[in-house]
Amino acid sequence: MRYAETGYNLEIDLSSGNVEKVETDPAITELHLGGLGTNARILWDRVPPETDPLSPENLLIFGTGLLAGTPAPGANRTIVTTYSPQTLLMAYSMMGGFWAPELKHAGYDKVIFSGRSPELVYLWINNDEVEIRDASHLQGKGVVETEEMIKRELDDHDIQVASIGLAGENTVYFASIEHARSSASRAGIGAVMGSKNLKAVAVRGTKDVNIAQPKKFIDLCNGVLDYIQWRAENPVKNVPPILAGLGSPQEMAIHDEAWHTTAFSWGNARYRRKGFWTEEVEKEWSNIQDGAVQRLISCYNCPMKCGAIIAYPTLELSKYMMKCYSKLTYVMGAMVDDLEFGFRIAGLAQGYGVDSYTCPQVMAFAIELYENGILTDEDLPDFPADNEGRFFYLLEKIVHREGIGDVLANGVYWAARQIGKGAEAYDSNTIKKHEQIPIKLGMLNPIFFLLHSTGEKMNITQIEGQLPQAPFPEKEDREEFVKDWPQVPSENIKDFFVKWEPRGEYAFPYFPDFQTACELVEWQETMHYIDDSTGICAGLSSFPIKPPYHIHNLPALISAGSGLEVDKDELWNKIVRRNRSLLRAINARRGLRRKDDRPPEDHWKKRFPEHEAKLLDEYYKFKGWDEEGIPTRETLKALDLDFVGEDLEKRGIYNHGQSEKES
Amino acid sequence: MAKVKKKVKVINIDLEKCNGCRACEVICSAFHAPEKYSLNNPARSRIRMIRKPLDDIYLPVYAGEYTASECMGRDKYVIDGREYDECDFCRASCPSREAFKEPDSGLPLKCDMCEDDPPQEEPLCVKWCLSDALTYEEREEEVEEGEEQAQDLTQEEMERGLKALADKYGLDEMANIMARMLKKE
Numbered sequence: 001m002r003y004a005e006t007g008y009n010l011e012i013d014l015s016s017g018n019v020e021k022v023e024t025d026p027a028i029t030e031l032h033l034g035g036l037g038t039n040a041r042i043l044w045d046r047v048p049p050e051t052d053p054l055s056p057e058n059l060l061i062f063g064t065g066l067l068a069g070t071p072a073p074g075a076n077r078t079i080v081t082t083y084s085p086q087t088l089l090m091a092y093s094m095m096g097g098f099w100a101p102e103l104k105h106a107g108y109d110k111v112i113f114s115g116r117s118p119e120l121v122y123l124w125i126n127n128d129e130v131e132i133r134d135a136s137h138l139q140g141k142g143v144v145e146t147e148e149m150i151k152r153e154l155d156d157h158d159i160q161v162a163s164i165g166l167a168g169e170n171t172v173y174f175a176s177i178e179h180a181r182s183s184a185s186r187a188g189i190g191a192v193m194g195s196k197n198l199k200a201v202a203v204r205g206t207k208d209v210n211i212a213q214p215k216k217f218i219d220l221c222n223g224v225l226d227y228i229q230w231r232a233e234n235p236v237k238n239v240p241p242i243l244a245g246l247g248s249p250q251e252m253a254i255h256d257e258a259w260h261t262t263a264f265s266w267g268n269a270r271y272r273r274k275g276f277w278t279e280e281v282e283k284e285w286s287n288i289q290d291g292a293v294q295r296l297i298s299c300y301n302c303p304m305k306c307g308a309i310i311a312y313p314t315l316e317l318s319k320y321m322m323k324c325y326s327k328l329t330y331v332m333g334a335m336v337d338d339l340e341f342g343f344r345i346a347g348l349a350q351g352y353g354v355d356s357y358t359c360p361q362v363m364a365f366a367i368e369l370y371e372n373g374i375l376t377d378e379d380l381p382d383f384p385a386d387n388e389g390r391f392f393y394l395l396e397k398i399v400h401r402e403g404i405g406d407v408l409a410n411g412v413y414w415a416a417r418q419i420g421k422g423a424e425a426y427d428s429n430t431i432k433k434h435e436q437i438p439i440k441l442g443m444l445n446p447i448f449f450l451l452h453s454t455g456e457k458m459n460i461t462q463i464e465g466q467l468p469q470a471p472f473p474e475k476e477d478r479e480e481f482v483k484d485w486p487q488v489p490s491e492n493i494k495d496f497f498v499k500w501e502p503r504g505e506y507a508f509p510y511f512p513d514f515q516t517a518c519e520l521v522e523w524q525e526t527m528h529y530i531d532d533s534t535g536i537c538a539g540l541s542s543f544p545i546k547p548p549y550h551i552h553n554l555p556a557l558i559s560a561g562s563g564l565e566v567d568k569d570e571l572w573n574k575i576v577r578r579n580r581s582l583l584r585a586i587n588a589r590r591g592l593r594r595k596d597d598r599p600p601e602d603h604w605k606k607r608f609p610e611h612e613a614k615l616l617d618e619y620y621k622f623k624g625w626d627e628e629g630i631p632t633r634e635t636l637k638a639l640d641l642d643f644v645g646e647d648l649e650k651r652g653i654y655n656h657g658q659s660e661k662e663s
Numbered sequence: 664m665a666k667v668k669k670k671v672k673v674i675n676i677d678l679e680k681c682n683g684c685r686a687c688e689v690i691c692s693a694f695h696a697p698e699k700y701s702l703n704n705p706a707r708s709r710i711r712m713i714r715k716p717l718d719d720i721y722l723p724v725y726a727g728e729y730t731a732s733e734c735m736g737r738d739k740y741v742i743d744g745r746e747y748d749e750c751d752f753c754r755a756s757c758p759s760r761e762a763f764k765e766p767d768s769g770l771p772l773k774c775d776m777c778e779d780d781p782p783q784e785e786p787l788c789v790k791w792c793l794s795d796a797l798t799y800e801e802r803e804e805e806v807e808e809g810e811e812q813a814q815d816l817t818q819e820e821m822e823r824g825l826k827a828l829a830d831k832y833g834l835d836e837m838a839n840i841m842a843r844m845l846k847k848e
Contacts, residue, residue: 069703070703071690071693071700071703073686098685105704105705144717148717157714157715180716205706206761206766207704207706208696209703210701210702211693211700211701211703214693214696214699214700214701215699218700225791232793294719295682295721297682299684300684300685301684301686301689303684303792303793309717311719319717320717321717
């Protein structure tokens with residue numbers, strides 16, 4: 001018997017309509033766990049690096065985390081993996097909600113789509129019955145409507161649906177896959193789904209998920225719940241309210257948006273408005289939010305309430321579900337000071353299925369181009385005068401790929417190059433061709449420098465983690481903080497934190513030393529890699545400060561759930577290193593090199609090019625990668641991935657400067 | 664007849680507090696697994712969430728009595744602008760729906776308040792509901808003497824199960840199987 005996982009994948013060839021249930025190899029689970037890890041392995045094994053992301057040869061893999069669907073609180077994530085049309089690298093966007101547990105209960109760990117359907121279809125998985133169904137009546141429908149229509153026509157409210165909107169159908173490079181209150185938004189995976197003519201995947205399952213060591217597993221789960229309750233009564237001190245609790249930032253419940261509105265940049269990641277958050281704004285925005293939020297909601301088996309049902313009389317859409325910071329991204333991108341605009345446009349954009357990080361930035365970029373004469377009235381006929389109107393206008397153009405929208409739909413990086421006329425200079429906030437969080441700060445932060453540069457999830461909030469983002473000014477507060485910090489992997493991190501000062505000898509950029517900086521980065525990165533393979537939500541694990549899941553209880557949880565024998569060393573030094581190196585190798589094979597590992601030029605005002613180069617050198621060495629950031633043959637061999645190193649060697653990827661292709 | 668005190672177990676359900684996470688279904692099905700916590704499956708749970716998020720309907724319902732036949736009509740309730748099916752509130756394991764039946768055998772399920780030895784402090788759905796949509800209390804009620812005596816639960820459960828099987832397969836078929844089983848012994 002297989003534990004935690006089902007041991008079966010569904011293989012769907014959309015070109016031929018062939019459906020197969022395939023038993024998986026338990027040895028692959030041992031090597032890569034599940035979710036991200038096993039997805040990456042399938043992508044490496046089966047999709048050649050020269051594959052065009054939007055071609056039928058690309059695979060679209062919906063993978064569940066190893067523990068998704070078990071009673072582990074917050075284990076509900078779906079990891080969607082493919083090659084990205086936007087970055088051309090591996091995409092592994094993820095979503096919470098209810099989809100992954102439902103798929104497990106239907107008896108599958110993954111659904112792997114290949115080929116391209118001749119007509120728009122959706123997949124209906126009802127335990128052992130799997131059917132490709134006509135979706136012509138769903139063409140052009142928003143994701144909320146699509147979900148409702150599918151539930152109605154299959155006559156079951158317990159069905160879980162993941163779908164794309166018009167943006168995905170029109171292969172917008174930042175199209176998302178949407179499900180309930182969640183979405184897998186990054187890197188244009190919705191466009192890949194659209195390119196396959198796949199509108200939705202609907203799932204219903206009523207089978208068991210088995211646990212290897214029941215008593216031990218449930219005790220660990222109860223411990224996690226106890227800690228969540230304790231933590232709710234004991235928020236972390238000395239950090240903004242939005243970072244003091246668990247979950248993803250509680251944007252739907254908390255009114256205090258001082259941190260986002262004053263620390264993050266507005267417009268095309270340009271303007272910081274340090275004085276924005278006044279009592280007056282807080283009062284007005286609180287009223288708007290209270291009027292819009294009908295109920296705080298959660299994902300499967302999770303006590304947090306990171307999402308909300310939004311119902312507002314002026315909504316273009318009657319109702320939708322929202323999470324996290326998307327209420328602000330459009331507001332801040334458009335420089336419109338009205339939160340109601342945020343709720344209105346976010347609902348419309350979600351219906352179309354676009355990434356709420358990237359989309360507002362693309363639109364802000366277009367407005368900048370217009371204001372600087374690079375885009376003209378010819379490109380933007382009848383362009384409204386106000387930014388609110390402009391955002392609604394641009395959104396329609398983009399999702400319909402109409403006129404200039406056809407170019408903007410490829411994201412800032414590609415659009416800038418297609419438009420030319422100096423537009424490249426306005427591509428101010430992309431890394432690896434992908435829009436990043438609009439945050440521009442003063443002093444180089446060596447830890448975030450490495451996270452931003454080398455992260456391949458294309459989203460800093462999904463890479464950063466348990467280390468407070470800034471030092472506490474008072475030493476007593478720092479000492480107090482570390483007294484109760486069992487989550488750290490080693491004691492020297494506490495020493496670092498106690499020493500860490502806002503300025504002086506123990507301040508950025510030369511503090512901490514290289515070794516400690518690498519360890520801090522690896523700690524945060526490792527915790528995310530574990531979550532992305534187990535399907536436990538980062539909001540209870542790798543993301544917040546002092547979370548209930550950490551490196552000292554996760555190995556036991558994984559072992560008790562799955563029956564694998566995993567200790568801290570095996571998890572950290574073998575499995576995570578293996579998955580991280582494999583992902584790096586996949587991207588190296590697609591052309592990723594050192595030159596791509598860099599944050600936007602204006603990310604910090606104070607930059608230190610030599611120190612930054614040294615940081616990268618040291619981090620690569622620390623990871624067992626060469627000077628171009630490619631895992632060495634020895635590193636790969638030690639991680640049971642010698643066949644990967646062999647392939648890289650055969651392709652000449654280690655011969656730097658000789659066979660390296662411009663990406 | 665004389666009146667005596669009887670302990671009544673009560674789960675209070677506050678629909679406004681429910682965040683729809685289904686942890687109640689998860690832990691219920693895990694606790695009631697053949698070996699405790701060895702598997703979980705909301706389809707086996709004795710509490711089910713009626714969830715219609717966009718209609719703001721979040722309604723946990725507990726499995727009650729088995730019934731062989733469904734109701735003649737289906738009424739609608741409108742409460743605070745939300746439209747509920749009469750069945751949404753019904754606890755019966757009934758032919759009209761899949762809820763409250765074991766998915767493979769079709770045998771009916773019934774909430775037992777997590778009866779356990781040693782006893783749990785509170786039903787586990789309540790324990791796992793950190794939103795406090797479910798809370799537990801015990802209160803005393805006066806009943807006529809004799810009624811308070813606990814029935815033999817195992818026998819009651821067996822009877823319920825057999826009755827459901829008889830409804831599903833017919834008494835004759837069951838009698839045949841019984842006869843074969845007796846022969847083998």
